[in-house]
Amino acid sequence: MARAATTTDVFNAIAEPRRREIIGLLSNGEEWAVNDVVARVDIEQPTVSKHLGVLLQVGVVNVTKRGQHRMYRLDPTQLKPVHDWVKSYERYWTHQIDRIKEIAEQKTLEMIAHGRTPGTSK
Amino acid sequence: MARAATTTDVFNAIAEPRRREIIGLLSNGEEWAVNDVVARVDIEQPTVSKHLGVLLQVGVVNVTKRGQHRMYRLDPTQLKPVHDWVKSYERYWTHQIDRIKEIAEQKTLEMIAHGRTPGTSK
DNA sequence: GACATATATTCACATATAGCGATACGATTC
């Protein structure tokens, strides 16, 4: 099987740095015409159109036709799955003191439990 | 140019759902032998080895040789870049009330400023 | 209608998968 399409989900879509860059631009909440984006990033117009197309397919942006312009707007809520997933690991790098304490507590609990957690591979 | 390698950075590495699944397994902080992982996910051993190899290259896991086993351990701090990036958008889906207020305030400020924020495309 | 502007689509290219099956390699056990 080949690699999953970039349009499969948000995780694949945001793997591309330029798409994250475009998302960053649109994060001011305004509507952006394609050429507004092109003027700000060092990417050709067709490429920008394609990246916006990917973001559109996964729902990270909306588009509205206004005259000959197509106005793109960010829908930040579509990034929530990424946030939800990575949030579980947040405690490992925030609050250094608390983190040390947490890890110590965890180890203690493990010692008490005294059970091999991963499948005991002979 | 082709798509960036999965080993380019954490964003590319975690785009693959099975790698996120493996990360989830290892999140108990224990050391996992390859076969421990194989026993838990419905993936063949060579594929698991490859996924672990990708995660290793981007630093999300460490490996230690112990006898004929290779023990993999998660290094969750390597996921921080993802968290940092997505955290900027957190406010859009948390605290529904505050969010409405924030957006209203933002619009008001924009009206006061009265300047077109994106590059005024003629 | 002729022409310019804004955006999308098509083509070709170089490259990178994910997974399977077979196999190679190192460590362990007998």
Next chain:
DNA sequence: GAATCGTATCGCTATATGTGAATATATGTC
């Protein structure tokens, strides 16, 4: 040292890029 276990690697297939160049498709303007 032969068999076995744990793991990595190779060859293969099918597929999906990201980008640039060229072109098509609207839409707006004179």
